[in-house]
Amino acid sequence: MSATTTATLETEEAEVGFLVRAKGAWTVRLVRDLDGPLREISPKRARGRDAVIDLTGLTRLDTAGAWLLHRTSEQLRVAGLRVSYRGETAEIRTLLDVAEGYRFGFNLRLPRPPAYIQLADRVGATLISVANEVRGLLGFFGLLLEVLWRTIKHPSRLRVVPLVHHMERAGLDALPIVCLMTFLIGGVLAQQGAVQLQKFGAEVFTVNMVAITFLREIGILLTAIIVAGRSGSAFTAEIGSMKMREEVDAMRTLGLDPMDMLVVPRVLALVIMLPLLTFVADIMGLVGGALMVWQMLDTSPGVFIVRLSEAADFWTFGVGILKAPLMALVIAMIGCYAGMRVTGSAESVGVQTTRSVVQSIFMVIVLDALFAVFFTAIGI
Amino acid sequence: MTDDDPIIRVRGLRNQFGSQVVHDNLDLDVRRGEVLGIVGGSGTGKSVLLRSIVGLQRPTAGTVTVLGRTISEMEEEERKRLEQQWGILFQDGALFSALTVAENVQVPYREHLGLPLDLMDELAALKITMVGLPSDACTKYPSELSGGMRKRAGLARALALDPDILFLDEPTAGLDPIGAAAFDTLIRDLQRTLGLTVFLVTHDLDTLHATCDRIAVLADKRVTLQGTMDDMLRSDHPWIKEYFTGPRARAAQASATG
Ligand SMILES: Nc1ncnc2c1ncn2[C@@H]1O[C@H](COP(=O)(O)OP(=O)(O)O)[C@@H](O)[C@H]1O
Ligand SMILES: [Mg+2]
Numbered sequence: 118m119s120a121t122t123t124a125t126l127e128t129e130e131a132e133v134g135f136l137v138r139a140k141g142a143w144t145v146r147l148v149r150d151l152d153g154p155l156r157e158i159s160p161k162r163a164r165g166r167d168a169v170i171d172l173t174g175l176t177r178l179d180t181a182g183a184w185l186l187h188r189t190s191e192q193l194r195v196a197g198l199r200v201s202y203r204g205e206t207a208e209i210r211t212l213l214d215v216a217e218g219y220r221f222g223f224n225l226r227l228p229r230p231p232a233y234i235q236l237a238d239r240v241g242a243t244l245i246s247v248a249n250e251v252r253g254l255l256g257f258f259g260l261l262l263e264v265l266w267r268t269i270k271h272p273s274r275l276r277v278v279p280l281v282h283h284m285e286r287a288g289l290d291a292l293p294i295v296c297l298m299t300f301l302i303g304g305v306l307a308q309q310g311a312v313q314l315q316k317f318g319a320e321v322f323t324v325n326m327v328a329i330t331f332l333r334e335i336g337i338l339l340t341a342i343i344v345a346g347r348s349g350s351a352f353t354a355e356i357g358s359m360k361m362r363e364e365v366d367a368m369r370t371l372g373l374d375p376m377d378m379l380v381v382p383r384v385l386a387l388v389i390m391l392p393l394l395t396f397v398a399d400i401m402g403l404v405g406g407a408l409m410v411w412q413m414l415d416t417s418p419g420v421f422i423v424r425l426s427e428a429a430d431f432w433t434f435g436v437g438i439l440k441a442p443l444m445a446l447v448i449a450m451i452g453c454y455a456g457m458r459v460t461g462s463a464e465s466v467g468v469q470t471t472r473s474v475v476q477s478i479f480m481v482i483v484l485d486a487l488f489a490v491f492f493t494a495i496g497i
Numbered sequence: 498m499t500d501d502d503p504i505i506r507v508r509g510l511r512n513q514f515g516s517q518v519v520h521d522n523l524d525l526d527v528r529r530g531e532v533l534g535i536v537g538g539s540g541t542g543k544s545v546l547l548r549s550i551v552g553l554q555r556p557t558a559g560t561v562t563v564l565g566r567t568i569s570e571m572e573e574e575e576r577k578r579l580e581q582q583w584g585i586l587f588q589d590g591a592l593f594s595a596l597t598v599a600e601n602v603q604v605p606y607r608e609h610l611g612l613p614l615d616l617m618d619e620l621a622a623l624k625i626t627m628v629g630l631p632s633d634a635c636t637k638y639p640s641e642l643s644g645g646m647r648k649r650a651g652l653a654r655a656l657a658l659d660p661d662i663l664f665l666d667e668p669t670a671g672l673d674p675i676g677a678a679a680f681d682t683l684i685r686d687l688q689r690t691l692g693l694t695v696f697l698v699t700h701d702l703d704t705l706h707a708t709c710d711r712i713a714v715l716a717d718k719r720v721t722l723q724g725t726m727d728d729m730l731r732s733d734h735p736w737i738k739e740y741f742t743g744p745r746a747r748a749a750q751a752s753a754t755g
Contacts, residue, residue, distance in 0.1 A: 152616045179659035219626040
């Protein structure tokens with residue numbers, strides 16, 4: 118191997134003292150295997166002797182090589198030797214000067230405490246951040262109510278164009294997916310119900326089961342979850358990227374209230390559209406159920422409708438639909454709040470979007486459970 | 498290859514996006530050990546030129562030869578080896594946001610060399626000192642740094658493997674004048690001590706005065722003029738005249754000579 122593709126090291130106890138010979142190309146690509154041996158260099162008798170680092174065999178040097186030379190000379194000096202270089206050229210000196218500019222004692226690795234402390238730390242940090250999140254969200258809820266009240270008092274403040282735009286995006290555009298999902302789930306529900314009820318000879322009640330579970334629970338729950346995933350995340354990403362590019366700040370300085378411009382249209386759009394979507398979802402679910410029942414139990418659609426009117430009264434449907442505006446409010450609020458919390462980087466948009474979807478789906482289900490208790494308590 | 502051959506040679510370069518021709522028949526030479534400043538109006542394709550030289554952008558036509566090897570004819574392996582001989586500082590540093598500054602500098606060591614951990618730490622600290630960052634910057638994440646510090650950290654990463662060529666895309670854009678002047682000095686000092694060849698895209702007249710040995714002007718889809726500052730001042734080309742002798746140019750010149 119030639120002197121330009123290898124880096125070698127020789128040590129020798131010579132007459133002049135302890136001799137370290139650096140040979141070849143001491144460059145960052147070649148010095149890997151020198152690191153260990155250099156650290157282990159130990160002259161026999163140390164105190165008061167001379168050490169010479171011989172550079173005459175060097176064909177190339179870069180900062181990494183210079184660093185190793187410097188580190189070695191320091192090491193020998195600490196061991197009590199008088200260190201000098203032999204064959205030092207101007208170029209080598211410049212590089213050695215660079216290396217000498219660095220003092221030891223840099224802390225490069227982030228301190229990592231033991232695992233149990235990290236665990237406690239993370240649990241604590243999570244609890245605190247959840248508490249902060251809840252407090253922030255409640256604050257935002259209050260602000261939103263205030264702004265909504267202001268909008269009701271002065272309807273001229275309402276931005277109609279964005280409102281309609283968001284109604285289309287969050288409502289109309291969600292129709293196909295909502296219809297498809299609820300239609301399929303309606304069918305599946307009827308099919309599973311029929312199979313189980315047949316065992317008791319009670320298959321006639323399949324219609325009751327489908328109608329009640331769908332109208333009261335499944336229709337609104339499915340729709341709300343789809344909307345939370347679709348529109349809640351979109352709200353966060355839209356507002357978040359505007360926040361990131363300082364558009365929100367620009368808005369404020371121009372005397373426009375971001376609550377009026379960005380939040381109210383989205384919240385209202387969702388509050389208006391989610392009940393409508395739920396209505397469509399209920400119909401599609403029942404259609405899916407009816408088709409499945411027709412196919413499995415030979416109950417014709419006409420009979421299905423008669424059964425339906427016996428099984429479900431207005432409140433079966435009303436209970437489902439009543440939940441929609443409140444869930445819409447929560448989804449839109451969480452989406453917008455998360456968007457407003459975006460700071461600086463694009464990464465933050467991603468983090469907040471994930472958080473917004475998880476939180477709003479969680480809240481939808483919590484709300485649904487609370488509603489179930491409430492409606493049972495008041496007897497409808 | 499002798500020492501007199503240009504370290505980067507671009508011949509007949511053509512870059513086209515759809516119907517928009519950015520470069521047409523562009524020739525450029527960068528000599529070993531010089532600082533070459535690339536100037537040109539916004540959108541004249543300075544960044545595209547840089548990207549074509551380092552192989553991030555495949556030119557429509559023409560050849561780019563770096564260190565005697567032609568970029569477009571190279572195998573993957575050879576490309577990788579060549580890439581280790583240059584360092585690039587992107588406009589905003591392009592640091593990896595999930596890594597600390599020290600870890601950013603260590604990425605090339607980890608990926609290409611597999612150095613021992615302790616040595617990696619020492620070399621990263623050395624590079625971070627070299628670019629003039631304080632020691633407590635090592636464990637910070639890019640989002641915790643100011644713009645100027647991010648650029649210095651980006652420079653430290655670009656210098657990690659002791660490259661022969663350093664590409665800089667508008668290194669002083671977005672810095673305050675004092676920070677920009679300090680960065681100019683830093684580049685010049687590093688270039689002298691490490692014997693670097695520097696390809697410097699800039700808008701900044703002060704940077705041109707302070708750091709560049711030669712200047713290449715991008716206009717009319719090619720390098721209209723390549724030469725020293727004096728050559729620029731003598732040119733009759735309207736854009737070059739406007740650029741180098743306009744009111745801001747006179748101020749920069751005064752501060753460089755005065
Ligand atoms: N990937 C791309 N696709 C289409 N057009 C591009 C692309 N990259 C650059 N351009 C165009 O090439 C031109 C030159 O861009 P650029 O090199 O970034 O200019 P500058 O000189 O300001 O750095 C611009 O007009 C830009 O629109
Ligand atoms: Mg550019």
